Each structure stands twice: as C-alpha cells, then as structure tokens.
Amino acid sequence: MEFRDNKAIYLQIAEYVCEHILLGKWKADEKVPSVRELAVAMEVNPNTVMRTYELLQNKNIINNKRGIGFFVDEAATANIKSYRKQQFIADELPVVFRNIYLLNIGFDELENQYKTFVKENFNA
C-alpha cells in the first residue's frame, strides 16, 4: 500500500480497514486478517497493526475473540460512520470552513454545489 506522508501509519491502516468494511469486502461477524497477515501485506511492523486494532476495538469496529482472532463488529458500519464523522469535523471541516470564509462563498451557492455533486456522483 502507498502511504501518504501526512498522517500516522497506524491511522492510515485504520482507514484501510474501515474502507474494506464500508465497501462490504469484510462483513459483520467475519474474521479480519490477523495482525501478522496485515503487517506482511502492508510491509509494516506488526506492533503498528496491533495499535490499529486496539484503536478499532476501542471504537467497537472490530472485536477480539480470545484465541480465535479479530472479527468485524455487528455495529461496525454505524460505528465507523460516527468515528469518521468525528474525524471529519475535527480535521477536515476547519480547512473547508477557512476556504469558504476566505473566498466568501455563500451557503446557498454551497448547497447548490453540494446537491449537484451528490447527483453526479451518487445518483441520489
């Protein structure tokens, strides 16, 4: 995997796992790759993946069945969304807001842009 250089590796691996769950590649109650398997696939230190899995366990996105391995939590999708939302509001939204303010973009215009974007990309 290509890592970006602006974010801790363990968080980038967390995004990768979340992405797989959201896209339905890894389903609820299914086993996720072991720490070692994922470390080998990502070419990273297993301790880094362990840190990722601890984080995802805290967020109730995966759970640890002792002796068997890590599994996708029943409520993983909802928990990923709330975790992502928190992150988006904390990290990305301030940057967007700053540009909206600096460029003086009105909320009406923004709403129109948003609706067009959703239509074009998600056919909603």
Next chain:
Amino acid sequence: MIEINNLNFGYSKHKPLFKNMSMRLSNGHIYGLLGKNGAGKSTLLKNLAGLVYPQGGQLNVMGFNPSKRQPALLSQICFIPEEFYLPPVKIDSYLKANAPFYPNFDHEYLATLLKEFDIPASNKLIDMSYGQKKKFIIAFGLATQARLVIMDEPTNGLDIPSKAQFRKIMASALTDERCIIISTHQVRDLDNLIDTVIMLDENDVALKASVEEITTKLAFKRVKEIDESIFYAEPSLSGYNAVMPNYHHEESKLDMELLFNAILAEKTKFKPLFN
C-alpha cells in the same frame, strides 16, 4: 533481552567510540539503529554479537556475556554483516556445514524464504550476484530461528522487488520472543518496519524512543513559514518540512530522515523532551 551498562569501546586509545554508553533492548521489537558514518553502529552490533570485546562496562545478552562467546548464546544470535564472505560451494554443502550450529534451524522455512527471494536452491554461492548472496545470508540467518537478529545495512544491494519482499519477510519474522536490530542509512526502505529508533552520536546514544513516543512528543509537518516553535526545518517544494513540539496532539507520520538531521543539528532542543 539486552542490557548495556557503561560500555566503553574504541579501536584506538585516543579515539573512543563509546563513552559510558547504557541502553536496554527488549524482545518483540524491531530497533532501527541510525547514526552518521563512523558513529559506531556496526561496532555496537559487533560488541553485542561477541565479535569485538568491550574495554569497560558490562554487556548482558540473553543472560550471557557475549565476550565469552559461549555456544549457547551464539546459537541464538543471527548476525548479517554488511560485508561478508561466502565459500565457493553449493547451497546444500553450505547448509550441511553451517546449519548444525543452530539447534532450531528450520530447513523448510529456509526453502520458503529462498523461493520468496527467487533463489534456486541448486545455486553455487560463488556464481551469485552480490544481491543474491545478500538475500541468501538473510534467508539463512532467519532460518536459524535465533532470538536475536542483527542486520547491518540489510537492504544494500537488494533490487526493488527484493526490498518489498524483505519488508514482508521481516514483518512476519518479528515475534514476541525475538529482538531484531537493523542498522541502516536507507531509512526510506525500512521506516515502517522500525518501531523504535536508536540514534548514535558523539560517543553515546543521542536518542532511543519508540515511534509512538516520538510522534506523541513531536509533530512532523509541511509548513509555509518558519516560526520560533519550530525545532528544525528543511526547505521543500511547497514551503518547509518541519519538526516541532506536538502542542496540539496531532498524529503525524514520523519522517525519520528529517528527525535524523534535526537531532544532529539541534541536539540540545530535543534532549529535554526525551529523558
């Protein structure tokens, strides 16, 4: 796993390499040993493996004093030197002569590793390229199942696919019982494999900290302008790559090259953070 207490060593009396160096290393980690040319990286590794002897202080490696070179210890150390010699024999004769020194030697694992590294088992060692030889001794070293794995510049001479292969192999080779120490200048080859950084400078350990500790205390960022909060910065295409105290609890990615240069240039600024 390893305890170094007040180690003193130098190749000549007037030029000490280590003065009262102390450090502890534990299993379950991949340590990245960094330092300028001549800082003593290889020499420290040789001290640990019993290839040179301390002039003062104590070394304890898995309960042994490496200077005594007891077989019980040496069979638990795999040392991959930067420069090495391989005799003009075929792989199987080399194994017959050398594998018996390691009671836990795993022939099946060796076969797997050689396959992953794309080396035919029928090869004569002398006919192989430098990179192939290097891959062979890495594979042999890991197949010894030694608990202490020491590698001096392991990625030198490896081609691009072999480097990726090497990272995968090392990621799977780390177990809770093993301690892996890798000295390197090729930081970009290995930075995601290393979980703890050891940096040697001016006869001592300039920094020993886990990646987690470093990125908790320091932030690595691109900035447009330099201000007083920044410890060290290097110009880049879009401003500067900077290291600064992590005031805002940011989770940045450790830039090992930048950290290396920063510590060489601004040692006094970093000292109080890591003690």
